[in-house]
Amino acid sequence: MFFNLAAKSLLNRKGSVILTVLAFSISMLVMFGVEHIREQAKSSFTHSVSGVDLIIGTRTGELNLLLYSVFRMGKPTNNMDWQSYIDINKNPLVSWSIPLSLGDSHRGFRVLGTTTDYFEHFSYGSQQPLKFINGKALNSIFDVVIGSQVAQKLNYQVGDKLTLSHGIGSTSFTNHDDIRFQIVGILQATGTAVDQTLHVSLQGLEAVHLPKEQRKSLIKIKDQTLININTLQPKSVTAVMVGLKSRVHAFKVQRQINTSRKEPLMAILPGIALAELWQTLSTAENTLRIISFLVIVSTLFGLSAMLLTSIRERQQEIKLLRMIGASPYFIYWLIEVEALLITLISTVIALSLLTLSIVFSKHYLLNQYGLSINVNIFTLNTLSAIGILILLTVIAAFPPSLLAFKEAKNHKT
Amino acid sequence: MKDVEFSYSARTNDQLLKIKYWQVKQGQQIFLHGPSGSGKSTLLNLICGLITADTGSINILGESFDGMSSHQRDKYRAKHIGYIFQQFNLIDYLSAIDNIKLAQYFSSQALSANFLEEIEQLLSNLHLSEHEFHRPVKQLSVGQQQRVGIARALINKPKLIIADEPTSSLDHSSRDSFIEILSSLCLQQNASLVFVSHDMSLRDNFDSSIALDEINNVGN
Numbered sequence: 001m002f003f004n005l006a007a008k009s010l011l012n013r014k015g016s017v018i019l020t021v022l023a024f025s026i027s028m029l030v031m032f033g034v035e036h037i038r039e040q041a042k043s044s045f046t047h048s049v050s051g052v053d054l055i056i057g058t059r060t061g062e063l064n065l066l067l068y069s070v071f072r073m074g075k076p077t078n079n080m081d082w083q084s085y086i087d088i089n090k091n092p093l094v095s096w097s098i099p100l101s102l103g104d105s106h107r108g109f110r111v112l113g114t115t116t117d118y119f120e121h122f123s124y125g126s127q128q129p130l131k132f133i134n135g136k137a138l139n140s141i142f143d144v145v146i147g148s149q150v151a152q153k154l155n156y157q158v159g160d161k162l163t164l165s166h167g168i169g170s171t172s173f174t175n176h177d178d179i180r181f182q183i184v185g186i187l188q189a190t191g192t193a194v195d196q197t198l199h200v201s202l203q204g205l206e207a208v209h210l211p212k213e214q215r216k217s218l219i220k221i222k223d224q225t226l227i228n229i230n231t232l233q234p235k236s237v238t239a240v241m242v243g244l245k246s247r248v249h250a251f252k253v254q255r256q257i258n259t260s261r262k263e264p265l266m267a268i269l270p271g272i273a274l275a276e277l278w279q280t281l282s283t284a285e286n287t288l289r290i291i292s293f294l295v296i297v298s299t300l301f302g303l304s305a306m307l308l309t310s311i312r313e314r315q316q317e318i319k320l321l322r323m324i325g326a327s328p329y330f331i332y333w334l335i336e337v338e339a340l341l342i343t344l345i346s347t348v349i350a351l352s353l354l355t356l357s358i359v360f361s362k363h364y365l366l367n368q369y370g371l372s373i374n375v376n377i378f379t380l381n382t383l384s385a386i387g388i389l390i391l392l393t394v395i396a397a398f399p400p401s402l403l404a405f406k407e408a409k410n411h412k413t
Numbered sequence: 414m415k416d417v418e419f420s421y422s423a424r425t426n427d428q429l430l431k432i433k434y435w436q437v438k439q440g441q442q443i444f445l446h447g448p449s450g451s452g453k454s455t456l457l458n459l460i461c462g463l464i465t466a467d468t469g470s471i472n473i474l475g476e477s478f479d480g481m482s483s484h485q486r487d488k489y490r491a492k493h494i495g496y497i498f499q500q501f502n503l504i505d506y507l508s509a510i511d512n513i514k515l516a517q518y519f520s521s522q523a524l525s526a527n528f529l530e531e532i533e534q535l536l537s538n539l540h541l542s543e544h545e546f547h548r549p550v551k552q553l554s555v556g557q558q559q560r561v562g563i564a565r566a567l568i569n570k571p572k573l574i575i576a577d578e579p580t581s582s583l584d585h586s587s588r589d590s591f592i593e594i595l596s597s598l599c600l601q602q603n604a605s606l607v608f609v610s611h612d613m614s615l616r617d618n619f620d621s622s623i624a625l626d627e628i629n630n631v632g633n
Contacts, residue, residue: 001514001515005504005515012506012549316501319501320502320504323461323496324516325488325490325491325492326487327484328483
């Protein structure tokens with residue numbers, strides 16, 4: 001009876017109620033949207049690399065090493081010696097290692113020189129390995145495997161040929177025009193920097209930097225498979241990703257490398273470094289949260305005002321309810337429940353709209369921005385946000401409910 | 414009602430009601446009249462327990478309001494007193510049936526098995542057609558609304574019916590039929606009726622008539 005009364009009373013004031021519900025739904029959509037995307041961006045960020053226990057490079061800032069090795073951002077300060085890579089690989093605690101060589105680009109996308117170990121051992125998210133949509137891993141020195149965004153933006157397919165440019169700008173004056181790489185594989189979208197990367201063999205990178213005469217003779221070689229060509233030993237690499245036999249030894253190996261008397265190198269634990277980097281971004285994160293919270297607060301004021309006005313129109317109704325036996329508390333809670341019903345309806349609308357828009361934009365966001373968004377918005381976070389909203393609604397409905405209560409209590413003729 | 418005094422402010426010279434003794438016998442139908450502002454509505458609010466007297470005691474159907482909390486008075490009113498207003502007797506966005514159900518809900522009496530039939534029977538007796546039962550009452554005419562008001566007031570079979578100028582918004586013919594229905598239903602349920610109006614032409618429809626001035630001693 002109680003809910004029936006509250007619901008029918010709201011239906012009776014359709015106009016103002018619908019507008020309030022709309023305003024509330026939109027501001028909740030903003031809040032839940034910001035909160036969800038924030039969560040997802042954070043997890044996609046911190047999941048840019050997984051299963052890699054250490055990243056090793058020359059001495060530089062932790063952040064710098066992380067940025068260029070994982071996110072392909074910024075410039076590597078210096079390269080490390082090839083011999084150092086060999087040494088790391090020989091370390092008995094090391095299970096596998098992936099050398100990374102950066103510095104070239106293709107139409108604005110970074111080119112990463114590496115070995116086939118990369119496709120085998122590198123993983124992202126929660127230990128998800130790289131998968132191919134099309135084609136296969138590197139086999140010959142002029143093979144290239146491209147990330148999903150590279151394929152999408154430049155409209156490349158397996159079998160297409162491309163050339164590399166020296167440097168990392170989108171326009172470069174030094175192009176390695178005479179050597180053409182052939183696309184042999186396209187990777188599945190990962191929501192990480194991998195999507196924006198072209199992967200070539202270390203030997204391939206070495207080859208494009210050879211003097212012109214040697215390049216020409218190299219192109220003429222018939223069997224260009226990586227196994228066949230062992231003359232193109234790189235002299236240096238930019239960084240090395242390392243997987244250990246046991247995670248327990250991460251700190252030990254890190255210390256070994258950091259304190260080594262040979263080449264000055266540093267090792268970072270990517271998980272910790274990523275978390276620290278995210279911390280520095282938390283100002284922007286908090287600003288977004290504050291804005292969405294303020295939007296909600298202003299809507300709650302609107303709700304309160306709407307109900308307050310309605311009480312003035314409902315004096316007769318309150319008088320009647322009192323006469324047929326309603327207590328002032330009944331009247332108080334009637335108004336509170338009306339407010340809660342509005343919140344509930346708005347929450348349902350906002351969450352449905354958000355789910356719908358994520359379902360429809362998921363693909364687009366991943367391909368255009370490399371942002372992988374989970375469709376499931378019902379996290380613990382969302383549930384606690386709904387709880388807080390209900391609490392705030394009760395508070396916002398307090399002034400109108402109190403007015404109704406007083407109206408009921410001070411019965412005047 | 415004995416030695417009842419009431420004023421809206423603490424100063425005694427603003428006293429509105431001062432009633433030495435007044436009673437209505439069970440089953441009696443009484444016509445109460447007086448000019449507006451004479452304290453009729455205040456008297457009715459006292460009888461209903463919406464407000465409490467400054468002094469004196471009020472006994473309704475053998476029970477005194479003195480010891481009751483406001484919540485108990487609300488419950489008591491819902492169960493034992495049927496009230497009909499001049500207008501706005503119903504919640505206009507609910508149907509006739511829902512309005513009556515709401516009155517039943519506040520009385521917290523157990524629902525009888527054929528409760529809905531009872532309501533429908535009552536409404537039919539009040540000359541309402543079936544398709545009007547479920548429409549929001551704001552779509553009904555004023556006369557129909559007042560008749561649903563009677564049904565709402567009578568649903569809990571109260572022993573006291575109070576009607577506060579219920580006919581002033583009705584035209585002549587519907588006024589007569591309204592009073593006829595109301596008094597016959599009160600008779601049927603053996604309920605006392607206090608009918609308040611300033612329209613003296615209605616006094617002949619009731620057992621007795623009394624002017625508020627006759628029982629109110631303020632100023633005397």
